[in-house]
Amino acid sequence: MTKHKLIPSISSTNIVGIVLSSLMSSFAIVNFVRPAHLVPAGVTGLSMLVQREVLELLNVNLSFGVIYLFINVSILLFVFKHLGKQFVILSLLHVVLTSFFSDILPVYQLAHEPVLLAIFGGVVNGLAISVALKVGGSTGGTDFIAIFFSTVKNRPMWDKIMIFNMSMLIYNGWRSNWELSLYSIIYQFISTEILTKNHDRYKLSSLHIITDQPEVVSQAILSIVRHGITEFQGKGVYSQKDKTMLYMVVNSFEIRPVVKAIKDADAKAFIEIASVDRIEGNYRQKPLD
Known part of the structure; x- marks a missing residue:
């Protein structure tokens, strides 16, 4: 015990x-x-x-x-x-x-x-x-x-x-x-x-991730942070290939390890990072030690 x-x-x-x-x-x-x-x-x-x-x-x-x-x-x-x-x-x-x-x-x-x-x-x-x-x-x-x-x-x-x-x-x-x-x-x-x-602990950023390997990328992200991920289906206009977009919100101090995990899982993933002014709804904040 x-x-x-x-x-x-x-x-x-x-x-x-x-x-x-x-x-x-x-x-x-x-x-x-x-x-x-x-x-x-x-x-x-x-x-x-x-x-x-x-x-x-x-x-x-x-x-x-x-x-x-x-x-x-x-x-x-x-x-x-x-x-x-x-x-x-x-x-x-x-x-x-x-x-x-x-x-x-x-x-x-x-x-x-x-x-x-x-x-x-x-x-x-x-x-x-x-x-x-x-x-x-x-x-x-x-x-x-x-x-x-x-x-x-x-x-x-x-x-x-x-x-x-x-x-x-x-x-x-x-x-x-x-x-x-x-x-x-x-x-x-x-x-x-x-x-x-x-101090970036309580600053939030959103990530839009376009990838061909959504399951692998999602698991890589969830192995280091515990935030929700929403999946959207789409198509690349230039390539005419099916694509998946993952959307999530993270604390700014988590961006570096999350981006690294994404790139390790899918080196060709396209990632957009934007500042989030405010959110409403359930969001898990990593507790203080």
Whole structure:
């Protein structure tokens, strides 16, 4: 009898990726966010806003750590059943390492202009998040929400998180400092753009495959992915030969292995790949580990 593993198998590649990502996140915090006095977004920024508003309105000084922990735990409890154990463990490791590296990394005087710090800091932060997601983890906080709703909706939801962050920064500008909030919006916008370009787990693509060997090609595809395939019969106008067209939708990160499997099964297969903006109906999303 096979026992269910309570602790997932995490490879050295996962660990190295998370360490690299946390170093990049920490570097962005130490050398871009802090020197430019940028306002943090996500759970950190929300915790700071809650702490400040409660103090001003109720004259109660709540602990930042308590608020931050409460919000993170609440989010994690909400989405935990939909996230894999490996994803959660790697994400928590990233949070711990980022906290550690942020205290020990040296500070370099990279620029004096806040706008330059916001732009290049956003690039580094966006790449850091992308690396964490590539190796099966995340940077925690609002990443949990984005991953959860991306899984439910079968499309990327990072733009919705960006809207939330920008709304929070606009509120902060109204309540405190417009200039710093606007620089922070630049930082968040660029981070999200870099992330959206690099993270393809929830981007969908359609494949139209014209082949003379539909059964062989279908079996080759189904041996590596578990998505539905629809078969159509047709005729090549030039060759006047009967042809079969296979249609399917896959996640963008699955395109390379699927195309390779098709070519191995039928080297003469014709494949068209197109971006899919949205789907409705049953679609199997590969679960997080």
